[in-house]
Amino acid sequence: MIAIIDYGLGNVLAFHNVYERLNIPVTVAKSSEDLGACTKVILPGVGAFDHAMERLEGSGMRDRLEELVLRRKIPVLGICVGMQMLAGSSEEGAMPGLNWIAGKVRRFPSKSLALPHMGWNDIRPARPGGLFSGLENDARFYFLHSYYFECHDPADSSAAADYGDSFSCAVQRGNIYGVQFHPEKSHHWGSRLLKNFAEM
Helix, strand or coil: CEEEECCCCCCHHHHHHHHHHCCCCEEEECCHHHHCCCCEEEECCCCCHHHHHHHHHHHCCHHHHHHHHHHCCCCEEEECHHHHCCCCEECCCCCCCCCCCCEEEEECCCCCCCCCEEEEEECEECCCCHHHCCCCCCCEEEEEECEEEEECCHHHEEEEEEECEEEEEEEEECCEEEECCEHHHCHHHHHHHHHHHHCC
């Protein structure tokens, strides 16, 4: 059972609808009790980093999530700000992140780029299969962000995209996955990625 974390931020209904169309069992978790039967977790997020961290802390689900992800090793997929929360910190705010993947969230250099980075962009998976199975060539995803995840270990970057320079648009360490783009808004490419995650 996939649990979508509902802490007041993110396109929870859109993810739920994608999985219903795919006939994949899904539930919405609003409390730690709702996470009891889950085998995978989606952590969506929109808006500012500190606000998202505050909302997650206030939801009462963080300790349970850390037990599931860090100790039981169930797969988790962070999306947009949900991916950024996987880092240790962000230039957007002062609060610490989850620090599940070592890295820092940095702002794009605004002098040379229009921000936010918004619209469709090609991606380049670092390796075939896994989350990007069937998406190795010509996959496009929808982005809306002004910050990007800088991995401390380059091996944790699982896909790249270009906006000015190349940046990590997806990360992975073990059972922990993150994507900067919005698969729930990315048509058949996004549905395929969410299906891949469900089948891991």
